[in-house]
Amino acid sequence: xxxxxxxxxxxGQIASFYGNPGENKIVSCTSCNSKGRITIYTDGMxxxxxIEVSHLKKVYGDLIAVNDISFTVKNGEIFAFLGxxxxxxxxxxxxxxxxxxxxNGSIKLLGKDVKTQFxxxxxxxxxxxxxxxxxxxxxVRETLVYFSNLFKxxxxxxxxxxxxxxxxxxxxxxxxxxxxxxxxxxxxxSLVNDPEIIFLDEPTTGLDPKARREVWGVIAELRKxxxxxxxxxxxxxxxxxLADHIAVIFKGKIIAEGTLEDLIRNYGKSSVMHIKxxxxxxxxxxxxxxxxxxxxxxEGNGDIAIKIDxxxxxxxxxxxxxxxxxxxxxxxxxxxSLEEVFLRLTGSKLTEETx
Numbered sequence: 176x177x178x179x180x181x182x183x184x185x186x187g188q189i190a191s192f193y194g195n196p197g198e199n200k201i202v203s204c205t206s207c208n209s210k211g212r213i214t215i216y217t218d219g220m221x222x223x224x225x226i227e228v229s230h231l232k233k234v235y236g237d238l239i240a241v242n243d244i245s246f247t248v249k250n251g252e253i254f255a256f257l258g259x260x261x262x263x264x265x266x267x268x269x270x271x272x273x274x275x276x277x278x279n280g281s282i283k284l285l286g287k288d289v290k291t292q293f294x295x296x297x298x299x300x301x302x303x304x305x306x307x308x309x310x311x312x313x314x315v316r317e318t319l320v321y322f323s324n325l326f327k328x329x330x331x332x333x334x335x336x337x338x339x340x341x342x343x344x345x346x347x348x349x350x351x352x353x354x355x356x357x358x359x360x361x362x363x364x365s366l367v368n369d370p371e372i373i374f375l376d377e378p379t380t381g382l383d384p385k386a387r388r389e390v391w392g393v394i395a396e397l398r399k400x401x402x403x404x405x406x407x408x409x410x411x412x413x414x415x416x417l418a419d420h421i422a423v424i425f426k427g428k429i430i431a432e433g434t435l436e437d438l439i440r441n442y443g444k445s446s447v448m449h450i451k452x453x454x455x456x457x458x459x460x461x462x463x464x465x466x467x468x469x470x471x472x473x474e475g476n477g478d479i480a481i482k483i484d485x486x487x488x489x490x491x492x493x494x495x496x497x498x499x500x501x502x503x504x505x506x507x508x509x510x511x512s513l514e515e516v517f518l519r520l521t522g523s524k525l526t527e528e529t530x
Contacts, residue, residue: 355386
């Protein structure tokens, strides 16, 4: 028997479980009682990593598509690999999926070396490629049954249909589905073997905003199922909405990594406090400058903007306003965004193509 430590993706509690090497078992968190599936690794040293990438590199002639990148993905988290078109996202995910051969570096999935042990894990992963197509004349349910039969381990197709809200569409031909529904079917196909890791490569590209958010809802539900999701995207809001952890890739290199809060704190600009309809705004601006707030600006019509570096500053400003009996209509704080982080790191917006 081997002792294995795992971190609960629901509450963060770390607990020890015991089992035989390679055993896949359902366990309950000792803190929040949520249930999930874990794998006992041969060396007992999983460290809660579903994916481990070390010094990965891919070269095509004179082009370095992926340039010495390293990162880990924790079990049960949604990991967003964020970057513009041409940054190396798809090349990276295809190397992890064993579709492309790396020039250098190593990759582990569920503790197994992809280069030498991929057969041990290939039935434990699900894949939705960037260019996804299916059989035009099969219904949704027939499509899922077909792909399910390609695997030894099978999930319940009807349960997948229900969980992805496809019940009312299950007898429709694939060719008659909207773009959003086709992508939802693509996610469903990636689940037919009940995988532990799911790779979604640009799953909402080309969808309208409504369809995109519907797919987001489907992806968010995967977290509740304790699935590990590796999501490539060039949509800022997609990473912000879905991801537990974000790695930003630009010109083949990872230039920043962390939670959304980490990235904004470490690379973002200051937050901005907006005071609306402030009486005697000019006098208030002068007062705040005298109190040491150098970046205070008039936005017209009695509105004031103040750049703040940390939350304690908010309380200080409110104290000054109360002390001087300053009247205003409303107050809000807008924090730095992921888009501002990317712009600061690269000098370009994410919507711009990588040269």
